[in-house]
Amino acid sequence: MMGLPPKRGTRRRASRSAALSAAVLALVTALGAGVPAGAVSATAPGAPGISSAWTTGAKRGVGTSTTLESKVWHTLGQGILNEVYYPRLDVPNVQDMQYVVSDGRSFTELERDATTSRILLPDSRSLRYRQVNTDRDGRYRITKTYITDPRRSVLLVRTRFEVLEGGPLRLYALYNPSLNGSGMGDSGATSGGTLVASDGEVASALAASNGFSAATSGYSGTSSDGYRDLEADHRLDNRYDRAGETGNLVQTARVPVETDTTFTLALGFGEDRGAAKTAAHGALASGYGAARHEYDAGWHRYLASIDPVPRSVASRGLITQYNVAAMTLKSQEDKTYRGAFVASTSIPWGGAKNADSCCTGGYHLVWSRDLYHTATAAMALGDRAAANRALDYLLNVQWREDGSFPQNTWLDGEPHWPSLQLDEVAYPIVLAQQLGRTGDAEWAKLRKSADFIVENGPATPQERWEEESGYSPSTIAAEIAGLVTAADIARQHGDRQAARRYLATADEWQRKVADWTFTTTGPHGDGEYYQRVDDDGDPNNGHQLCLNNGGGCHDERAVVDAGFLELVRLGVKPADDPTVLDSLPETDDRLRVRTPNGPGWYRYNHDGYGEAAGGEPYTGTGIGRLWPLLTGERGEYEIASGDSAGTHLETMARMANEGYLIPEQVWDRPSENGFVFGEGTGSATPLAWSMSQFVQLANNMDAGRNLETPDVVARRYTD
Known part of the structure; x- marks a missing residue:
């Protein structure tokens, strides 16, 4: 009845950061200061980075495939992606993932903070959510639709980036993993144009259907943090192929965009980096359209298999609310x-919960x-x-x-x-x-x-x-x-x-x-x-x-x-x-x-x-x-x-x-x-x-x- 047995030792492993003293943490900024602007270095400085946390418990969307093969669940809030669970529902792996927008000259901003956000359910009979984030200054709009590949442990984010005024603009994917239930044990690298990361027996891989024109791995809150680099002069100057020491990893990648560009991000998971990368690229090769059709069909079949909507619901126009309740419970x-x-x-209140140690x-x-x-x-x-x-x-x-x-x-x-x-x-x-x-x-x-x-x-x-x-x-x-x-x-x-x-x-x-x-x-x-x-x-x-x-x-x-x-x-x-x-x-x-x-x-x-x-x-x-x-x-x-x-x-x-x-x-x-x-x-x-x-x-x-x-x-x- 229980399926595969759990891998022992994951939950109670001691955080690699637990023994770090306050004095060591105080040196983080100094450790990250040694790479000149514009340089490309093999190894990111600044480990382990600043302390990690989770995100708000106020989710506005949840999703997973109805299939058993896809052992990944995602949650949405604040206009972005936050906790992602893999390979079980008691193992969170992501603090958040969102886009960063810059003109390369005068501004750099997080979509979470700079936009007004709406969340939609394009199909009322499927847990397929869409976030529409519009820049408060009217310069751009980001539309993201989320599904999980029914055949793989991969989250797919279909993204449309529109420049509404001015331009050109630059778009970056900012990924903050907290793999294997903690935020301070991750290491990462760029592998064949894909950002990979791992902690113990959980690994992730981030890839894009149109590729990345630049990618870097670093440590949150330090000079190797891609977002901090962008904040400084609105350019991704310092790129690191590898963040080999464990810590609070953050990964940043530039996505090539023009005035109106549609592409797919794939965030894959596996027992090691190779498996995660294979899953992500397999999902991209199969295509978002096919995965979306199969994802929706699974939820349609589920709702068709249960009893009809009660009269109390239909008479009050609450059919979507009832269907979402049924699907959410299944999820x-x-x-x-x-x-x-x-x-x-x-x-x-996850934003106030320290995520440095598991679990x-x-x-x-x-x-x-x-x-x-x-x-x-x-x-x-x-x-x-x-x-x-x-x-x-x-x-x-x-x-x-x-x-x-x-x-x-x-x-x-x-x-x-x-x-x-x-x-x-x-x-x-x-x-x-x-x-x-x-x-x-x-x-x-x-x-x-x-x-x-x-x-x-x-x-x-x-x-x-x-x-x-x-x-x-x-x-x-x-x-x-x-x-x-x-x-x-x-x-x-x-x-x-x-x-x-x-x-x-x-x-x-x-x-x-x-x-x-x-x-x-x-x-x-x-x-x-x-x-x-x-x-x-x-x-x-x-x-x-x-x-x-x-x-x-x-x-x-x-x-x-x-x-x-x-x-x-x-x-x-x-x-x-x-x-x-x-x-x-x-x-x-x-x-x-x-x-x-x-x-x-x-x-x-x-x-x-x-x-x-x-x-x-x-x-x-x-x-x-x-x-x-x-x-x-x-x-x-x-x-x-x-x-x-x-x-x-x-x-x-x-x-x-x-x-x-x-x-x-x-x-x-x-x-x-x-x-x-x-x-x-x-x-x-x-x-x-x-x-x-x-x-x-x-x-x-x-x-x-x-x-x-x-x-x-x-x-x-x-x-």
Whole structure:
């Protein structure tokens, strides 16, 4: 089920720069000062260059081929290409790649900084994005269309460069690799007119269909950095055939252009430079047109294979949004470890994340909880094969011998963050029961998971927001659903003793969840509502809750979230349960914000996981912003209550960016600091959970009920 085994040692290898002292780094500029203007030298000076970083988590486009042969994924943001993943979705290899424009005399500028950018989807049934970047001074326009070659691990960038005024102008490709998960271990060279680079067992090759008229490899921030060279006098004076020492490599190449020129860049990957170069030139030889046709056809076939678009979507003109959600979810699956859908092909606030050493986890990891939501969305789409692959991954890769699941893992199952969240132990049981995967092999593992919940619940070391321990309504809801579905599987296997044990535990927890988490002495509203989490199961003792993201310490009764709605979604409590109804006013009063795009909700009050007050990236403290997936969860509650969720579906669609990607967080106040009220922040876009919630809500609206509610749980407690 897992495909090829991972190459060991990649993730945990020490950065080659880790031992560099501050004194050595201070010498970078001096080391790069020895080559006279106009010289061509074999070896670039200035190693290792300045420190490296990743890029913003706010992606406006993602893409990959539907084929398994092409093991490369790309993301787009700020008008340029940024992280590229190869050969697996947990290995980022590129900080960014963009064009530099100069007249050779008076100006040199990065397209990211000097242009206004639009992103388009030329074919609404394919993940083929186009960026149109127009110079703010009206001198040029750059149009780039991105695909991956379905037959090779190659990214193709079809580019049209137009001089709109003045000229002639010069165009350079500026490539900043961060191969093998880090930015300080790369070396590079020019090989037969192609820029090649490598770090360990990952190599890249950059070539152009019309060739490069000049190329150089150097170290970022030093005199051998091609962009710094261009900045100095608007000419690429110093060219280096080789950057042999490892460091923060940057590669620059001049592309021959005239007034209106169309060409293709090929960025190929392989296990070594020769393989990467062969792949890049093979893609160019086959031609962009043929690759684009095959790329689009793959996505067309996928959309044709799933269920028709729901009426709730078609009637609101949201067909493209729905199709992009479906395709994006498919794009988040690895091609070696099948069923491993990552939470997001992004690194939240990546521009503030040091990339010198391997490996920044970002969100390109697998959480059992997020994977459950992706799998249930796949079921709603009619892609049961994807849901079954997800369950296979959960049971064959992530499952531990004691029945538990780690907080999250790399694709090979190695834990990244080592904590335990009991809802993540329960969800695979729920998923298996809903898929009808209840055979002997599955039950042998799921029984251990159910036993683990009984023996370790209901309090959890971390709840679903991954920060606090204690009694959590959302976690307890998942535990109860897991135990009731486990009892159903146990009955199918004739194990009545286990079934009775699971049901007795679930029933007790269902009766007591309010006793443990519903305060009657709270400081908000009438004082009666569900807390976010309680440390000891006494919701009226007012113990201090110190938030583990810089949100400060508070009376635990004062911190609320909407996690209690999971009791309704999972069939543990009816929508009109008095404790649920009593909690809605306090939750909305503290957490709801009416944005220009519709209502949004915070995770909880006092949340510190978001940009700082001035808009700076989150680095340990900040202000939590609004989460679109919570708008979707509220919509599911409205469905359970017999009301309309149309406003919530439309709000989620409006909160998507122009690439139709729904973010993790949106800005929560009037537009400022470069953010727009009700639109995405620098956290994680797309978030698979957000895209899944949109798909689920749309299908639930058509069904008139929440399809992911386990029938066996609802029959026991709410029917």
